[in-house]
Every structure is written in structure tokens, then in C-alpha cells.
Amino acid sequence: MSDALAAINFDITTYPTLTSIIKRFENTWVYSDLQYVIDEAQQAFNELSLNSWAFNQMVTAFEEQMNLAEVVKQTLLLLEQSNLYKLENGLPVNNEKPSISIQNVSNSNIAVQSEGAQQSISINEQVFEDLLAVIKASNIESKEPLITAVEDMQAESKSGSIGNTYKAFIGAAANHMTLIAPFIPALTAMM
Structure with a gap:
């Protein structure tokens, strides 16, 4: 094996x-x-x-x-x-599409980089909060590298993807897969 x-x-x-x-x-x-x-x-x-x-x-x-x-x-x-x-395998895929809400716009064509248009990306922060709680409550001797890796992913998620920091997190968590396994699907969905 x-x-x-x-x-x-x-x-x-x-x-x-x-x-x-x-x-x-x-x-x-x-x-x-x-x-x-x-x-x-x-x-x-x-x-x-x-x-x-x-x-x-x-x-x-x-x-x-x-x-x-x-x-x-x-x-x-x-x-x-x-x-x-x-x-x-040709199975149905769960596509969670982000929703876009445009408010308070009348008689206007909004274009990319137009003045007066704002955009924000909403990320579910709960997965990071839960992951940090599990790590902090665990009996891992050296928790700090994992905590830092999660915080880095959380910060990078605000830009829309966690690709770079996810790899570092998985590397730091390699010996603790049973602990982080429940969070992997939610994290990979953010990549």
C-alpha cells in the first residue's frame, strides 16, 4: 500500500x-x-x-x-x-455559483472599472473559524505553523482563491490528516 x-x-x-x-x-x-x-x-x-x-x-x-x-x-x-x-464519471456536479447583487442603480450601464461601481466577494469564513478551533483544541504539539497556514488561507480567500496558501497548509498538516480531512472539501472548493 x-x-x-x-x-x-x-x-x-x-x-x-x-x-x-x-x-x-x-x-x-x-x-x-x-x-x-x-x-x-x-x-x-x-x-x-x-x-x-x-x-x-x-x-x-x-x-x-x-x-x-x-x-x-x-x-x-x-x-x-x-x-x-x-x-x-459523468455524475451531476454541484456548482455553487456566486450570486451578484446590484442595487441602487437606475438608468445606468455599469462597465468594468466604472466610477461609482463597487464589488465585493463574500467568502464563508466559518470554515476557517471551525478549522482553527479544531486545531487549537487538538493535542498537536506544535500548533503554530498550522494556525499560521490557516490564517494565511483565510487572508488569501478574500482575493477569491486559496491556491497558493492551500499547498502550504496541506504540507504543514500532512501528519494530521485525520484532524483536517473533514475540511478538505470546503477548502478545495475555494481554489
């Missing part, structure tokens, strides 16, 4: 589309509940009255692998909800 995950980033011939990435992991143990493996091993361990430090270390390592598989699964499920995946 490690090789497959790494190949997604550099092997465009094997994974040319988002759909090919998602299909690669179908019917794999990423979608399996492997808790029974630990339960059966623990039962055998107890029945044999063993006392082995190595066994406990292997159980811990296996649980960590299960947690990583869960993160991969959640990410794949999120990607299946993306507009890109839907477009690739």
Missing part, C-alpha cells in the same frame, strides 16, 4: 485520473475491518498465558497501520465527493 500511495504522486501513467486512484484501492484491506485479527491474536495470546513484549509491540504497530488505512479510506471517500471525480 505504501508503494501505491507513493506512486499516486509521481506515476501519471498508472494513475492518470482521480478515478484511477480511487479504483486502485477498491476491494483492498483499506476498506476491511481488521479488528478481528487483533482480537483473535489477543485471544490466542491470553489462552497460551504468554508474556511477550514483542507481541504487544506488534499489536501496537498493527493498530497504527489500521489507523493509517482508515485515514486513506476517509480521504478516498472525500475524493469521491469531489467535483473532479464526478466530472470524470
Whole structure:
């Protein structure tokens, strides 16, 4: 699985589309509940009255692998909800179009850069507020780089896109995907 995950980033011939990435992991143990493996091993361990430090270390390592598989699964499920995946598979796409409101204009043709015309772009700030709250409430040791990255995205969102700062945020949050995964769809929609 490690090789497959790494190949997604550099092997465009094997994974040319988002759909090919998602299909690669179908019917794999990423979608399996492997808790029974630990339960059966623990039962055998107890029945044999063993006392082995190595066994406990292997159980811990296996649980960590299960947690990583869960993160991969959640990410794949999120990607299946993306507009890109839907477009690739001919599914209906949710196009949230910004609304434009023009008020107090009479007998006037408004042109770009005309005097007296104002425009404003409204961004849902709540996603940034919620993300900051989750980071601050987490047990992450070094929160400041993540907080700064979110604040940078929030500032850049006022210009209409978070493309540049999103990459920096994802880089800073790479080890905390379970924490930020619920926010990824909302953030990618702003790119």
C-alpha cells in the first residue's frame, strides 16, 4: 500500500485520473475491518498465558497501520465527493455559483472599472473559524505553523482563491490528516 500511495504522486501513467486512484484501492484491506485479527491474536495470546513484549509491540504497530488505512479510506471517500471525480464519471456536479447583487442603480450601464461601481466577494469564513478551533483544541504539539497556514488561507480567500496558501497548509498538516480531512472539501472548493 505504501508503494501505491507513493506512486499516486509521481506515476501519471498508472494513475492518470482521480478515478484511477480511487479504483486502485477498491476491494483492498483499506476498506476491511481488521479488528478481528487483533482480537483473535489477543485471544490466542491470553489462552497460551504468554508474556511477550514483542507481541504487544506488534499489536501496537498493527493498530497504527489500521489507523493509517482508515485515514486513506476517509480521504478516498472525500475524493469521491469531489467535483473532479464526478466530472470524470459523468455524475451531476454541484456548482455553487456566486450570486451578484446590484442595487441602487437606475438608468445606468455599469462597465468594468466604472466610477461609482463597487464589488465585493463574500467568502464563508466559518470554515476557517471551525478549522482553527479544531486545531487549537487538538493535542498537536506544535500548533503554530498550522494556525499560521490557516490564517494565511483565510487572508488569501478574500482575493477569491486559496491556491497558493492551500499547498502550504496541506504540507504543514500532512501528519494530521485525520484532524483536517473533514475540511478538505470546503477548502478545495475555494481554489
